[in-house]
Amino acid sequence: MRLLVVEDEQRLAAAVKWGLESHGFTVDVVHTGPDALWAAEENEYAAIILDVMLPGLNGFRVCASLRRTGITTPIMMLTAKDGEYDQAEGLDTGADDYLTKPFSYVVLVARIRALLRRSGSVRAELEVGDLVIDPAARSCRRGETAIELTAREFGILECLVRRRDVVVTKREILEQVWDANYDGDVNVVEVHISALRRKIDQPFGRKTLETVRGMGYRLTGSASV
Numbered sequence: 001m002r003l004l005v006v007e008d009e010q011r012l013a014a015a016v017k018w019g020l021e022s023h024g025f026t027v028d029v030v031h032t033g034p035d036a037l038w039a040a041e042e043n044e045y046a047a048i049i050l051d052v053m054l055p056g057l058n059g060f061r062v063c064a065s066l067r068r069t070g071i072t073t074p075i076m077m078l079t080a081k082d083g084e085y086d087q088a089e090g091l092d093t094g095a096d097d098y099l100t101k102p103f104s105y106v107v108l109v110a111r112i113r114a115l116l117r118r119s120g121s122v123r124a125e126l127e128v129g130d131l132v133i134d135p136a137a138r139s140c141r142r143g144e145t146a147i148e149l150t151a152r153e154f155g156i157l158e159c160l161v162r163r164r165d166v167v168v169t170k171r172e173i174l175e176q177v178w179d180a181n182y183d184g185d186v187n188v189v190e191v192h193i194s195a196l197r198r199k200i201d202q203p204f205g206r207k208t209l210e211t212v213r214g215m216g217y218r219l220t221g222s223a224s225v
Contacts, residue, residue, distance in 0.1 A: 002026040004048045006036040033057025052079040067094035129221040160219035169216035
């Protein structure tokens, strides 16, 4: 699940990115108001974490501009501006939540998950046949058998489950599970796909994770070997 973090203080931005990625999110980071507008308009995010004091355009104006253009992505203000009028302005301009600095990562992650649940981005469970994932708990099972996945494996599987029966390209997977600026070897996806098959298909005599040659990957129902 891909998030946009907008924070001008680069050390804090890197720390927030690391903290959210450790909880299984894919995170893009920008540092200015204009870059935030561009990123939000060009990419699809599950949520935006937005500072207020930004170069070029403050967070209140970024939020208001996004709402005027019809972008409904959930927005959480994450800022040192803790006055009640600041919080009211943030919410009135279209933000869905407001968290002040300093903050707890535990609370930040919990509030992001609550934000995603309210927006419908996170459902309790997603199913493809008897394969079930829980995005909030980051858990996976086939039938009653639990399956342990790494963060990358879970991210790829979630991406495929949300688009079941649709071919998803390597580049789309990289953008959703790594980040928009990934410029490494695209074949890294194949390594994780092979690992996923060994966990979700082979032990159960299934072939649900398909390679569509020259195009990408597709997750289908309960195809057997």
